[in-house]
Amino acid sequence: MNRFAKMIACSVASVALACGLAACGSASNTGGSASAASTASTASTSQTADVRVASLKGPTSIGLVDFMDEKNNATEGTSYTFTVAGAADEVMPQLIQGNIDIALVPANVASVLYNRTSGGVQVVDINTLGVLWVVTGDGSINSISDLAGHTVYMTGKGATPEYLMNYLLNQAGITDQVTMEYKSEATEVASELATNPSAIAVLPEPYVTSVCNRVSGLEPRISLTDAWSSTEAGENGSQLVTGVTVVRTEFLKQHPDLVSEFVQGQQESVEQVKADPAAAAQLVVNLGIIDNAKIAEQAIPRCNLTCITGQEMQDTLAGYYQVLYDADPASVGGTLPDDGFYCLNAL
16 A cells, blocks of 8 residues: 555656646635535436546546536436545545546546556546646747757656656757756746746646736747647657546446446537636636636636547557656556556447
8 A cells, every 4th residue: 555655646746737736726726635526416216326426626627517517407317426626646545445436537647546456447538638838928939949048947846747848858859958947836936937927937727827817928838738749659649648537447347338428428518618618617616626717718728628539549648658657657557557448438
């Protein structure tokens, strides 16, 4: 258990930038450890399965809000219980103990769980691609190559954000030409930008939107997701991934129809959120995911919400995991997940 705790700690730290800090809808929101739960009841006495779903504050939950709202107000059909947690380490033990059936988690945490539980979970879809952006008021910064000769501020030292950034710099051939300065908190990174808008930082949405709204002249200049597409990994079919949806293998075997129902609903929800960010933003606030509707609405188009399933999901994740594994095997649980990790027929 101690070894698992260390792996989870590493995984949680590695996604703090992309998930935990993404809960910051305003400067006063710290994410914390509090969770918000809501239950959708059913009038059907014949339905015995209650589908227990957990997700995290931030982008990985945003795409699900339309589905959550629909089920919370349903009077018939499958019963769903939704929990929105402040940190991944609140969700992981519950999933392992069988108290949660479906979870939207950081991509690398899913791999750690699969390895730790010897196949006790499977991934059914990718729900969020990259949410990291290079933010600066320097108009000359338009590509990763333009970072040469500059200092870049970010969080995530010794974790996924650092590994991803190192890979992008290496692929651009400028590793030795960029000074990386790591801060312990995103608020420290924001302070650097507030003091000097020409400074360069890497931040996640919706933190990007929050900072740009507060500091005149700042802009999200480079999407790391777009930058990834021109790397070797990107050209081989992978993408930069933030969050995935996992299901307990036992639950998947017992209720494949319910898993399919969920993924279908998730897919439709993502499309609705992307089509109407304003309406979705209010749901995001109501469900305790982000506390500022204006910031949520502005951030949604840059959150790269998606619902990728099947072989495309496996191809996308495999290359991403390979990059993390090459940087630090512990970031994916010590070994790359095998084919059994991928549920290709969730729909």
